Amino acid sequence: MDTLLNAEERDFAQQMRQFYRTEIPEELRLKVATGQELTKEDMVTSQRILNQHGYAVPNWPVEWGGQDWTPVQRHIWLEEMQLACVPQPLPFNVSMVGPVIATFGSQEIKERFLPATANIDIWWSQGFSEPNAGSDLASLKTTAVRKGDKYIVNGQKTWTTLGQYGDWIFNLVRTDPDVKKQAGISFLLIDMKTPGVTVRPIQLIDGGHEVNEVFFDNVEVPVENLVGEENKGWTYAKFLLGNERTGIARIGGSKVNLARAKAYAAVTKTARGTLLDDPLFSARLTKIEAELTALEMTQLRILSTQAAGSDKPDPRSSVLKLKGSQLQEDISELLVDVLGPQGLDFVSDRVQGQGLSDLPNGAVDALPAYFNTRKVTIYGGSSEVQRGIISKALLGL
Amino acid sequence: MDTLLNAEERDFAQQMRQFYRTEIPEELRLKVATGQELTKEDMVTSQRILNQHGYAVPNWPVEWGGQDWTPVQRHIWLEEMQLACVPQPLPFNVSMVGPVIATFGSQEIKERFLPATANIDIWWSQGFSEPNAGSDLASLKTTAVRKGDKYIVNGQKTWTTLGQYGDWIFNLVRTDPDVKKQAGISFLLIDMKTPGVTVRPIQLIDGGHEVNEVFFDNVEVPVENLVGEENKGWTYAKFLLGNERTGIARIGGSKVNLARAKAYAAVTKTARGTLLDDPLFSARLTKIEAELTALEMTQLRILSTQAAGSDKPDPRSSVLKLKGSQLQEDISELLVDVLGPQGLDFVSDRVQGQGLSDLPNGAVDALPAYFNTRKVTIYGGSSEVQRGIISKALLGL
Amino acid sequence: MDLELNDIQQELSSTLNKYLRTEYDIAKREEILRSDEGISREKWQAFAEMGLLGLAIPESYGGADMTFNEVAVVAEAFGRSLVLEPFLATAVLGANAVLLGGSEEQKQAILPGVAEGQTFLALAALEPGLRYAVDAPQTQVSGADGSFTLTGEKNNVLGGDVADHFVVTASQNGELGLYLVAADAEGLTRVAQRQADGLGSANLKLDGVAAQRLDAADANAVLSEVLDLGNAAIMAEAVGALEASLTMTAEYLKTREQFGAPIGANQALQHRAADLYAELEYARSMALYSRLAVTSEVPGAEKDRHRDVIAAKIIVDRAARNISQESIQMHGGIGMTMEYPIGHYAKRLTVMTRTFDDADSLTAELAELGGLIEPQAADLS
C-alpha cells in the first residue's frame, strides 16, 4: 500500500508504525499476534497508552481528544495498529457511545463521560440486541418508564460483548410503546452497579466467555442519563451502527493471520516437503491472498473517493463488510487446516510435559478462533443484511 | 453400478449393452461421442432401429409398444444408451406427447398417433413456452377459439427445440380466458403444415440453430385434435413435465463427457508433463468425478425406493435435476479448459490444411457445447424452480 | 437392486433412535459432557446390552456376527444424537484391528470384552509432525519372537483417554507393524485430551513399552482396511449429524421471527437451505457408497475399496463443511452458544472431517489413484 501514499501520508504511516512498535508493550502485541486471549488489564493498558498520545479516539471531535485527520490517515492509523498487533481501543467506548455522546449529548453529559470514555476509566458495554430482536433490532422490548426524575428499566439485553467487565452500559430502551417501533426508542446510559442489573455469561462453542445476557429488573436510572432527546434513540442508533461498519473489513488483522498461517505451513511437514509446497494448499492460500488484496484495493478506492471530497456514506462499504467477514472466516479455517490433526484437541497450553513433544504453534487457538470467527458474518449487519443493502442501494433491486 | 444389480438386472444390462453396440451404426454413435451435431436423418434412423426392437418407448403401455419393465430396467435402458453414445429417441415423441396421448387421449387419437409417434413417422415439436411465460408457464397467451368443428389458434410459442424438423406440434392453448389461469388451458395437436403456422429460427450464442419461434396466425385446427377434455390441459402438462424430469440428470452422458475430457487431458502437454498430471486440474477433475458418483448413487437410491414398491413421485428427483444440470455445465467447462487457447476459435473442422497442424480433439465442439449447455440449468424447471420445490417439499419452508 | 435397509437394520435403527431420543437427549448429553471422564460408562453398558458393541464381531468372540452395515446403522444413530462414548474408537477401529490382524488367542483375549462393554480400545496411528501420514511411523520396535517393546510418541489417539488396550502402529527395519499395548503397561505415559467436539482422545509417550504383535495378516493391509472402515463409520455418523443439523435449522427457520415473519420466509435462505438439502442427499449417497465398498464380497473389490471410500469422503466432507457453517449462519448468534445444540453438531462435524485426513489430502490422493473413471474418448487416435 505504501507506494500509493503521498509523501505526507507515507511519513504518517511511518510515524504510526514506529509509535505502535515502541510504545505498546511487546508482550501485549505478542498476545494478539498469537491469538491469545487479552485480559481486561491488557486492553486498558493499551488504550491508555494510545490515549496519552492522542491516538485512542482520533475519530472524535478535536475538543474531546480527536484528531483532525483525513480519511486516509484514519485508515492508516487503524491498519498499522492491526499490522502491529496492537490491541484495539474498546469499540464500545471509541466507535459507539463516544461519538453518540459527542454528537447528540448535552454539554454536561459530554463533560461527564467523554474524557473517562476515551481513557477507558469507564468500560462501556452495549445494550442493543435482545433475545427476539437480532437483525430486526427495532423490535426491542426493554422498557424505560419515566417516574419523576427516574426511568424504571425492565427487560433483557443479550450478546453483550465483554459485559463482564462493564462499568456502564448504553442501552436502547422503549420509552413509548404506542407509536411505530422505531419512533418510541431512547438512548439511555446505565451504571451497571445499579441494583437490579444482572450480568449472566453466555458460553460459546469456542470454549470462551465473550458475550453475556444483561437483565434489568426495575432498575432506577436518573433521567439525566438520557442522551439527546427522548424517543430519538433510533436516530442515534443508526448513526452508531454506521460508525460500526468503519474498519469492519479488518484487513490488517487478516493480513497478520494469513501471514501466520503461511509461516506455519512453511514449517509443517508433509510426505513430500512442507505444506506450503503442497499444490492444493498453496493454491487455496494463493487465492485467499489475491482476494485479500482485492479487498484492500476496494477499501483504498473507497478512501480515495472520500479523500477526493465525498463525505456521503458509501454503500460500497457493505461490500467491504460482506467480503471482509467471509475472508476472516476463510483465513481462520485455513489455519485450522494447517494444524491438521494436532489442532483438534481443546488445549490451553502447547506444552504437554511428561516427555511429550510440545504441540505445534497455533494448536491452542486455531480451532477456537475458527468457531469464534463464525460471528463476523452474523454481527454488525449480517451477510444477509449486507446483500440486501447492496441489491437495493447499488443495483436498484 | 453393475455390482449393485441382481443377476437378472445384470443380464439385462449386458443385453442392452450388446444391443446398442451391435445394432446402432457406429458412425452415429461416434458423432454423439465426439460432440458432433446429429442430422434429422441420424435421429430418425436411430429411433427406428430402437423401435423395431421394442426399445424406443419402453415407458409406454405395453399395448402401444411399451415394455413392462421395472424402474431399474428403465434406468439401465437409458443409462446404457447414453454410455453407448446412442442418439436418444426424440423426447417430444417418447417422453412427452406419447405418454399424454396414451394416458389421456381417446382410443381414436391413440390409434391415429401412437404408432407413428413411436416410429418417428411424425416428428413432434413442443409448443409450451411463450415469450412472456418462461418458468411461469401457466400465464400463456396463445388462444384457441372454437368455431364450429375447428379451433382458430392465434399466438406465439418459443424455445421450440428442433422445430425446424417438426411435422406436428403439441400445444398448450388458452381456451377459456375468463377463469383462473391454470383452468383455461387445453392440449391441442397441430399439423405444422397447416396454413398460418410459421417457424422462425432463433440463433443461439453457441453458433447453432436448435430452437425456434413458432407463430400461429388464424390457424384452423380440427376439434378432434384436442387431447382429452377442453380446459384440462394444465393437468396433462403437469403429467408431461413430471415425465420430463426422468433421466434429466443425464448421468450416462456426463460420464462419457467426463471420460472424454480426461482422455484429452492425458494427451495435452504442459510444461511439466500432461494436463492430467497437473495438480490443480486433476483436483478439479477428481472432485467432479466424486460428485458424479454421488449423483449416480442418489439416482440409484431413488430407484431402489421405487423398486421397493413406492410409486409416488419422489421430490428428491429435484435434487437430481438441480445437481445433474450443474454438473453437466461443470463438465462442459472442464473440456473448454482442457483445450486451452486452441479451443477459443469458432471452427467447423479440425483439419486446417495448408501445412498447419490439425487442431486438437474437441476444438470444434468444446466451446459451443459450453455455451449450449447453459440451457440445462434453465429448461425443464430451472435451478431456481428446483430449489423452490426442495425447500418447500423436503424442508417444509 | 436393493439399497434399502433390511428389516433387521430398520428395526435396529428405529429402536436405537427411539432409545437415544429419550435416554440421550440434549440435557443428558450435556451432563455426560460435563462429567470428569466425559463419557457415561452406564450408557456404554446399556449399548453393550443392546448388542451394539459386538455387532460385527463373530459369535465365537461374543459378538452378533453381523456386518458393517449394522455398525453403520448404529454410527448414524450415534451421529444424530452426538453420542460421546468411544464407539468409533473401540467397536470400529480397535475391534477391527484385532479381528483382522490378531491371532486366535488375541481375538479371544480382547473381543469378548469389547462386545460386553468391559473393554475400551483405541487405535494409535498418528504421530506429531507426520500430519495424516500413517504408513511409516517413527515409533520404533525392539525385540523379536513375541517379545517386543515400543518407543515413540503418538497423538490424537481417539478414545485413548479411556482405552484399556491400544493398537499401536510402529516400524521395525522400516516395516510397518501393529502392536497391542495394555494401557497400564510400564513405560507408557498417557496424557488425556478432550477434542473440540467433546470426545476424548490422548497423546501417548512410549518408552520401551511391552507389546504383542498382531501378525495374523499383513499390517499394511489391516491398517488400510481398518481406516477405511473407520472412515465409512465416520461417514455414517456424519450423515446422522448432518440430518439432525439440517432438520434443526429448517425448524429454526420456520419458527424464528424477524421483521414480523419467520426468517424461513426469506427466499434467499430457502434456496440456500435447498442447496444444503442436496448436499445432505449427496452425503447419504456417498456414505452408502462407502458402506458398499467396505462390505463388498465381489471378488477383487478390495482393490477399489480405498479409492471408493476416499471418493465418498470428499463429498461427505464438503457437505459437513457447508452444512455446519451454514447452520450456524442461519441460526445467527444463538448458533454459537453452548446452550443451543446446533453448535455442538458443527463442532463434531468439524472435527470428524479432519480425523484421518482432510479435504485436500483426500482429493490429492484420489487424483493420484487415477480417479474413478477411465479416461476414454472415441476420437483419440
Add this chain to the structure above:
Amino acid sequence: MDLELNDIQQELSSTLNKYLRTEYDIAKREEILRSDEGISREKWQAFAEMGLLGLAIPESYGGADMTFNEVAVVAEAFGRSLVLEPFLATAVLGANAVLLGGSEEQKQAILPGVAEGQTFLALAALEPGLRYAVDAPQTQVSGADGSFTLTGEKNNVLGGDVADHFVVTASQNGELGLYLVAADAEGLTRVAQRQADGLGSANLKLDGVAAQRLDAADANAVLSEVLDLGNAAIMAEAVGALEASLTMTAEYLKTREQFGAPIGANQALQHRAADLYAELEYARSMALYSRLAVTSEVPGAEKDRHRDVIAAKIIVDRAARNISQESIQMHGGIGMTMEYPIGHYAKRLTVMTRTFDDADSLTAELAELGGLIEPQAADLS
C-alpha cells in the same frame, strides 16, 4: 493517496463512452460482426482520429505520449461496448513489443502507422501443443546479423487475421527472440480464424520467412512486459464488459415479469446479484491494481509487476466466470440467443479470460512466485 481518474482521463472516458453508445450500439456492432472482415476499418480510422491508437506511443513516433492509464480507459470503454476491432492486438501487444524491443528505425517504421490507424499489428506467441507456455517456442530462427528467417507454426494470434505486421516469438540456440514479420512475406501462410467472441485471430505457418529481430532489449523481459500490459488491458476491458453485463442483468431483473412480479423481486436472485456486485467491485479494484503495477515508476517495482498482474487476473477471471454464467442464468433462455446482447458479453468474457492463461495456470504460477505476502509469525521459534 489518489486513485481517481484525472481530469483528462475522465474526459477521455466520458467522450469515448458517449461516442460508443451512439456509434457502436448493438445494431451497429451486429452489422460489423456480420461483415466479411468482422471489423470496421472506418471505425478504426475514427479511433485513430480520436487519438486512441497512439495514446501511449511517444510523440516522436506520432503518438500522444501518455501512459498505460489512458490506454486502460479506452480498453474499459471498448469492453463496455464489446468493440471488435483489434485494439488489444495492435495498440497494446504489437505497439508495446515494438516500442520496448525495437530499434529506433523499427519504431519509426511501425509506430506512426499504428497511431494513424494505417497499420494493424499482432503478437504471435502461442504455438500448437504448448498451451500457455510462451518462453520456449518451437519456431526456429536461422541466419544472423540482420538476415533472419523463421520456420514454425503459431496459433491463436489475436488480430492476426488483419495484421500487417506480426511480432513473432522464436528460438535460436535455445534463446528466445522477438521478430518482426510482414504479413505479405514469402513463406508465410495465414489461416484467418474467428474466435467464439467474434474477434479475429489467425494461425500462421512460417516456412523460412524473412524477419527482422527486435533486439533493442532483452526479449524475455520485453515479452514478459508486453504480456503483463496485455493482461492489464484485458482486465480493464473485462471491467467494462462486466459492468455492462451486471447493469443489463439488473435491468432485466427489474423489468422481466414472471408470476405477476418482476423476477428481481425474488430475494434469492437479489442476494446472488449482490454477490455479483461484490465480484464486480473486486474486479474493478484488481484491474486498478494491475494498472498501478504496470505503470509504477517506483524503483524496483518491475520485480513485482508480473506477480501483481497475475494476482489481479485471478480475481478478474473469477468475476468474469461468475458474472458471465450468472447473467445468462438470470436472463433465462433469452440470454442464450444471439439477438440479445448479454450472451455476447458472456462470450467475450469467456474467451478473454483464457487468452494468455487460465485460472489454474495463474494460481499455480502465483503460488510458485511465493504469493503476495511474506510468511511471518511472532511465535515461530
